[in-house]
Amino acid sequence: MTEVMTKLRGYRYRAVLFINKFEAYIIPAVKFLAAMVVFCIINAKFGYMTKIAKFPLAIIMALFCSFMPSNMIIIIAALLTMLHAYAISAEFALVLGVVYAIMFLLYFRFSPRDSVAAILTPICFVFKIPYVIPMSFGLVGTPASAISVGCGTVIFYVLKYMSQAAEAFKESGEDDLLKRLKALLEGLLNNREMLVCALAFALTVIVVYFIRRMSINYAWTIAMATGALADILIILVGDIMYHTNISIIGLIFGTILACIVVRIIQFCVFDIDYSRTEKVQFEDDDYYYYVKAVPKIKAPELEEDDDDDDDDDDDDGSSASVSALPARGKRPASDKPKKDKKPVRPKAAPSERAKSASRPASSQERPARERIREAVKEESTSSEPTSKERAAYEARQAEIQRRREAARKRNERLKSEQAQAEAKASSADIVQEEDNDLGLGRRMAYQRRKLEERLNNNNDGQ
Numbered sequence: 001m002t003e004v005m006t007k008l009r010g011y012r013y014r015a016v017l018f019i020n021k022f023e024a025y026i027i028p029a030v031k032f033l034a035a036m037v038v039f040c041i042i043n044a045k046f047g048y049m050t051k052i053a054k055f056p057l058a059i060i061m062a063l064f065c066s067f068m069p070s071n072m073i074i075i076i077a078a079l080l081t082m083l084h085a086y087a088i089s090a091e092f093a094l095v096l097g098v099v100y101a102i103m104f105l106l107y108f109r110f111s112p113r114d115s116v117a118a119i120l121t122p123i124c125f126v127f128k129i130p131y132v133i134p135m136s137f138g139l140v141g142t143p144a145s146a147i148s149v150g151c152g153t154v155i156f157y158v159l160k161y162m163s164q165a166a167e168a169f170k171e172s173g174e175d176d177l178l179k180r181l182k183a184l185l186e187g188l189l190n191n192r193e194m195l196v197c198a199l200a201f202a203l204t205v206i207v208v209y210f211i212r213r214m215s216i217n218y219a220w221t222i223a224m225a226t227g228a229l230a231d232i233l234i235i236l237v238g239d240i241m242y243h244t245n246i247s248i249i250g251l252i253f254g255t256i257l258a259c260i261v262v263r264i265i266q267f268c269v270f271d272i273d274y275s276r277t278e279k280v281q282f283e284d285d286d287y288y289y290y291v292k293a294v295p296k297i298k299a300p301e302l303e304e305d306d307d308d309d310d311d312d313d314d315d316d317g318s319s320a321s322v323s324a325l326p327a328r329g330k331r332p333a334s335d336k337p338k339k340d341k342k343p344v345r346p347k348a349a350p351s352e353r354a355k356s357a358s359r360p361a362s363s364q365e366r367p368a369r370e371r372i373r374e375a376v377k378e379e380s381t382s383s384e385p386t387s388k389e390r391a392a393y394e395a396r397q398a399e400i401q402r403r404r405e406a407a408r409k410r411n412e413r414l415k416s417e418q419a420q421a422e423a424k425a426s427s428a429d430i431v432q433e434e435d436n437d438l439g440l441g442r443r444m445a446y447q448r449r450k451l452e453e454r455l456n457n458n459n460d461g462q
Contacts, residue, residue, distance in 0.1 A: 009297065012268060028066040034119055035062035035073045041126055042080050046163055049087035052080065070115035071108075077119075078104075081159060088166045091180045095188070099158050103151045114141060114148035121152025121201075122159075131254040134201040135227045135262045138208025139220060140269060145209075146202035153201055157194035161187055193246060196238030204231040215292055217274045220266050228255045271297045280391040284399050291391050 019026055039058040047053030061080075065073045078100050085092035107118060117137050124130045133152070137145040165187060188194075204227050211223035232255055239246050272294045280291040 008267070009271065012271075013298075031068075031070065031073070032062050032066035034123075035065040035076075037123060038073060038077050038119060039080065041123065042077060042084070042159075045126070046081060046084045046159055048084045048166070052083055070119070071112065074107075074115055074118055085162060088162070089180065091184060092162055092166070095181065095184045096158065096162065099154070099188070103154065106147055107151050111142075111144035111148045114145045117141065117145050117148035118152045118155075121149055122156040125153070125156040128250070129254060129257060129261075130197070130201075131231060131251070131258040132261045134204035134231060135208055135224060135258050136265055138205040138227055139212055139223065139262060139265060141205065141209065143206050143209055146205040149205055150198045150202045153198040154194060157191055157197070158188060161191060161194075192238070192242035193244040196235060196242060196244050196246070200231055200234040200238065203234060217277065220270055224259060224262050224266070228259055231255060273297045282392065282395045284395065284402060286402070289395065293391070 036058060039061055040055075043053040043055075043058060061076055065076060082093050082096050082100070085096045107114075111117075114137070117133065121130065121133050124133050130153075134146075134149055137149060162184075165184065207230050208223045208227035211226050212220050216222070232251060235246055235251055236248070238244060239248075273296070274294060276295050278293045280289075280293065282289050282291075
């Protein structure tokens, strides 16, 4: 079992590398396929306007959506269904437009980035696997994904009801506009199955999200099991209260299938090893820190493949690396004579390679480039920090940053105090200058008065 999981992790790693390398081509292709599926399902289940229910037109619209944002698929699908509803009657198109307006107001206000949930929910309903959606988006989405999943559920049931009501309206021959609108609205509002499923899916998304965000071991597995039980319980209670006639067998088998799909999603995006969980505690002047580090699981053979790639890239002048290339399928075999090629040594296990790296070797046995590469590898291996050392290093960096921030604030405070002191000093100088000016004026007035008195005395004496 361990070997199988190791191989699967290797395939996952290669798939991630492939997706990252060709992302510019894969994303438009996925959008094209999703749009094609949506448009073909609408034309097959709800294709009352034969002029637009054609496969070439669906291909053109899907190609247009492949180069546009994902929300464009939702908008074009809504317009397409409204045209088909108008082919039945204007009342159908009017009711569907009102429903779409309410859905879009909620969707574009709270969860405009969850277009994938709104697109996949009706598709999964058509393929009888709707219970996969709430658990999946509870694990990889946000609480706002509940709105997208609920909107997709309501849209599916609205289209399903209208496709069923179209035949009944044609047979009844009712021509009164108000009566037909009233019948449509009553049919939609009394659709208890739609309300129960939308509520159950939305609550399941929220429950799964908050449980998988907890800092507990096996949080995703616990969230998966809790979400499955919550979904079954809410739907069963709704079925008992409102007699929705939901298939219990389909509910149970659909939930089991959802658990399998969600487990695959967990393996792809959240594959960690709880047996090697480490908890670190440290502190600074202001806080205590409690860090829980859970390592990710990686395939060990990937490191060997990387080493092999390095060996192929490093050409030391010999023909050994050239002779090893055809086995990896990178270059055709060399046309040199067989006697010029050196035998290729079989690839050793990681432990054996570590032992051989630690053995002393003379300079004639190993080229200089190989010795340098092994020295760099040993240095990087010996200097690789553990999770505790990394946490301590991050704590030191945080302490240094905190002290720098405190020093910066202290310097700013000193500068502000110095500026205030300078302002006070300048104001005191101004006051002193004003006092000096006032004293000078008083002295000049006193001397002028004395001079006038002398002049008056001299005049009296004469």
